[in-house]
Amino acid sequence: MSNYWNEEIECMSYEDMRKLQSERLVAQVKHVYENVPYYKNLMDEKGVTPDDIQSVDDLHKLPFLTKADLRDAYPYGLLAKPLSECVRIQSTSGTTGKRVVAFYTQNDIELWENCCARAIVAVGGTKEDVCQVCYGYGLFTGGPGLNGGSHKVGCLTLPMSSGNTERQIQFMTDLGSTILCCTPSYAAYIGETLHEMGYTTDDIKLKAGIFGAEPWTEEMRHEIEKSLGIKAYDIYGLTETSGPGVAFECSEQTGMHINEDNFIPEIINPDTGEVLPDGEVGELVFTSITKEAFPLLRYRTRDLCVLSRKKCSCGRTLIKMSKPMGRSDDMMIIRGVNVFPSQIETVLIEQGYTPNYLIEVDRVNNTDTIDVNVEMNPEQLSDKVKDMQQQERALAEAMKTMLGINPKVHLVPPKSITRSEGKAVRVIDRRKLHD
Template sequence: MANYWNKEIECMSREDMKKLQDERLVAQVKHVYENVPYYKNLMDEKGVTPDDIKSTDDLHKLPFLTKADLREAYPYGLLAKPLSDCVRIQSTSGTTGKRVVAFYTQNDIDLWEDCCARAIVAVGGTKDDVCQVCYGYGLFTGGPGLNGGSHKVGCLTLPMSSGNTERQIQFMTDLGSTILCCTPSYAAYIGETLHDMGYTTDDIKLKAGIFGAEPWTEEMRRSIEKSLGIKAYDIYGLTETSGPGVSFECEEQTGMHINEDHFYPEIINPETGEVLPDGEVGELVFTSLTKEAFPLIRYRTRDLCVLTRKQCSCGRTLIKMSKPMGRSDDMLIIRGVNVFPSQIETVLIEQGYTPNYLIEVDRVNNTDTLDINVEMTNEQFSDTIKDVQAKEKELAGAMKTMLGINPKIHLVSPKTITRSEGKAVRVIDKRKLHD
């Protein structure tokens, strides 16, 4: 029997949801037009006024916002409320350029935490649960978002933040955590450390994990589920729209329900900007319907995925998005071929290796090279060179089939590839150093 945090919204009829979205969009566009000169200029350039937007059917008339806009308008250019009405900022790590700072009113925080509460309840969370939050706290949205959601649900919340893995496991065993929230790569590391410390899944009470903030594969999901003895659920979000909780997985584990009463999704052709029908792969675009302080209209996420309205067995009518196939930023173009790190991860786990890997891309004599460092496991190892090389060749062959290009595999000692406590660094693109 499925549980809901807000049944009225999560199971709302499509007609009622459309009506709600239409009303909210009309009001939001007006709010933004009147309070954000940056976006007003974009609308004026396109010759659109708030009067042209009567429902979500008119959304396509509005201009897009991109990360470049956010950088240009940094820090206050997209703020729609006086600073005196704002109570919090959160920020991206800024590793890919200038950081993005997002502002929140108290109402924005409440709605965001409400979205996270829906995610926690969807994985079976109740006030009797012990929720261990090991996303980073601070500027990163992961910790504060799930922390707030956990409070709303009434779980006993363990605000661990990331790092100090042995202490994480100590708390997990001593206090009987039942729900774990962190990045999937950190969940894998916690599982590995748990077993290294001599514990088994019988020593912990975890039943579910809510993992997000980086791309991960179905194979990684199964590997974490086995290692921690739990059901692993995906959660999606981005600082620009609020943080985690934009969408979340239910017990069906077949994609994430979007909290579309707050975030209106579209899928577009990333080349032309044309809106694509449900079921087609394209770039995910979100419009914040309710955010007051930092309301982004048609924000291009750079995440590639598919939307589906197929009725879900959990009873929710909220539209579902597929696990992002990769952020267009993560995509590597190697010898003209598009390669996603998630494809490499899929092959590694299928072939029995650990999800710890490091991809090195370089350019030698004007040709791109792809090197994948993989940790050797006891299961894959054997006492003869011939057998080890055969395994290596088999792995390279599976990579070639998946990627379409030949990588060079390097087998390295176990635990020599740095473990991640937050977002994992999987790729070193040395070509950038030459440019």
């Protein structure tokens, strides 16, 4: 039984892949130039014409697109096909005030669902599997993407959407779900609830999970794998390029294979825009070479990661990206130091706490303050106040070592921090109120 959804593409030689990418890129640039006045203007300003793009080697000549461009061009400014050929939109939550609406032709949906199918097959999915999709359905790409991929593979698909966790577990135990798709924070919560309801991993048949849409750490992977008795795999994507399935993890669990027959990745220096060689950390940039309705060229994702062409034991030759090390949206600059919530999460798990925390950033007398609320470990409750204060100090000390700044740690009761059924809210930054 094949471990691949599309072996020809997934195991294609580097030379053949470059050739395929080049052909598609040349056609895509022409398509965009002729149909998207917004991007044509950007190219004209830079003095680049479609004739200048003859292969992937010329990619760097094209101008970047940013989230600000998407906002400026909202809603139809980057549409490259007549509306009569579009069949769907998906959208980001717009919580940061920058809603993105992406359009799909029938063919775009096909390509997207095939990308998700590759991800499901890579974790061992076949038509014998029962795939429980608890990403949100609707405008959010998570539910529809994995749902479509699961159909393609032929799994029995449970379109649960997120929420109603006890019902999720009931379906999981009654129907014998074997693959779980949701955000990692929701997977952790499902695991927690499963055990609270008195079940063990013997009561479920899950073998694998495909978790994405938010950053998570290796420590969290181990926690989820233990709690649900599964292998936990990462999946990457963004609404701007299609949704989940831009890149997916294989059995090796050491980074995600990018579906580079559809999306050409580049790593750039976020300050200068200069393209960096494989192996260097920088901002991930994608060029969609197969999308018809919403084909973004050189879109800056703001995710910081590393690309690698190191041979993978799974046999795929698709380039791999590391787990994003941070996202500028999440990155906090506190007293001039870059701080990522994932660093705090790592400390918590190392010290025996659950990854349930809330970071509050504020500015007092022109100095940034960072307060971390952490759910205390009930196993470590002492009747002596000094013992509990010692636990707070030890955590603050470990965070200081990790972050280079001194946070205030506050222990709060177990389960007092709101659990997330979608993307977890980890940071409240009140400094913006003062600006």
